[in-house]
Amino acid sequence: MIQTVIFDMDGVIVDTEPVHHFAYQQHFKQLNIDVSPEMYASFTGNSTKNIYERLKGIYNLKEDIQTLVETKRNLFNDAFDQKEDLYLLDGVEDLIKELYQNGMQMVLASSSANVTIQRIFNRFNLDNYFTHKVSGEDFPKSKPHPAIFLKAAELAKTPVRNCIVIEDSTNGILAAKAAEIYCIGYDSVNSKLQDYAMADEVISHFNELTFNKIRNLKY
Template structure:
C-alpha cells in the first residue's frame, strides 16, 4: 500500500489514448516535408514539451529544419482528425479519479502538452473538475525529463514530495519524477521500458484501476 496526500497525472498516453495518433501525426507531417522519423526518435520525443522537442529536432536535422512549418501542418492534421474522432479514455481512469476523490487525495495534471490543449482535452472527457491543479508544458522553463513540471505540481498542491505520487507512461516522465525525488508508478502505453527505467519506479501496472487497492490517504496524525 502507498500512503499519499496527492497524485499527479500525466495526460497523453496515461489518461487519454493519444499516443498512437500522435505517432501517426508526427510521421505523416514529417514525411510531407521530406523527413523520416524513426522509432527510436519517436521514443526519445514521447513526453517532451514543444521547447524540448524543437531543440531535439534541430539537433538531429540541423538548423535548417523547418520546425514551425511542420508543427503548423501537424496541428492542422490533428484538428482534422479529432473533429471526427472523439478522444478515447484509458481503461480505469474514471474509476481511479472517483476513488481518489472519495479518499480526499489531491490531484493534479502535469502534461508536456501546452496548457490550452490540456484543459480542452480534460473538459472534453469531463474530468477537469477532479483536479486541484493543471499544468501545461508551456508553463514551465524546462520540460521533461527535467523535474520542473512535477515540482511545480507539488508546490501548487501544497504537499511534500514524499507524500505525492506521479503516474506516467513515458521514459521522459519517469526520469523527470525521479530527478525531482518524487515516487513514480509506470502504466506503460506504446512502449514497454527497459529494466533500468522501471527500476526508477515504485511499481508498474497494466491499467489505472489497478491502483485503487494500492493507494490510500496518509494519516497526517500518525
C-alpha cells in the first residue's frame, strides 16, 4: 500500500519552465554562448549547479560556478516576481488536497534551489500539505542519480516500495527507477523532448489520479 507520494515541482506542480528558460537564455546571451534546444532539453531535471558545471566544461567559461548559479538565480527571481500569469498545473491542486485530506504523506523532491522552492510554496500556499521539501542543490549529483528520491523516502520514514514518484522529465523518471520507486510520468502539454518509456505508467492530466488509485498501486 502506498504511504508517501513524492512530487517533482517544475513541470509537475507549477510550470516554471518558461521562467527558467527566459532566465537561462538571458544568461547565455550575457555569456555569449549558443546552447542548442537539444542540449537545453537534456538539462531538464538537473540542478542549476550541475548544469553550469557542464556548461563550464563545454564552453570553457571563466566565471566560477557559484557566480554563474547566482547570476541565473537572480535573473529567474526577477522574472518570477514580474510574471503574474503563473499558476499551478491543471488538476494538481485538487489532487494534493484530496491526498492531504485522506492522510497521504507528500514530500517534494525538486532539482530547484531551496530558495526557489520556498518562493513557489509561499506564492501558492503549499507548505501545509508537504511534510518535507528536498532540493537538488544539496546533492553532488543531479537526477538521474537516485539520491534525492532516496533522501525523500528516508525523511518520510517510508520504505521505497511504499512510495511513488510523480515526474515529468526523463532524468527524473530514471532517478525514480534507480531508487526502485514506482514512477508515474506526467506527460503534459508543456513537456518537451522528454522520454516516458521507463515510467511505470503515464498520465496526461491529474484527474487520472485519485487517492484510492494511488493508495492501491503495487510495484
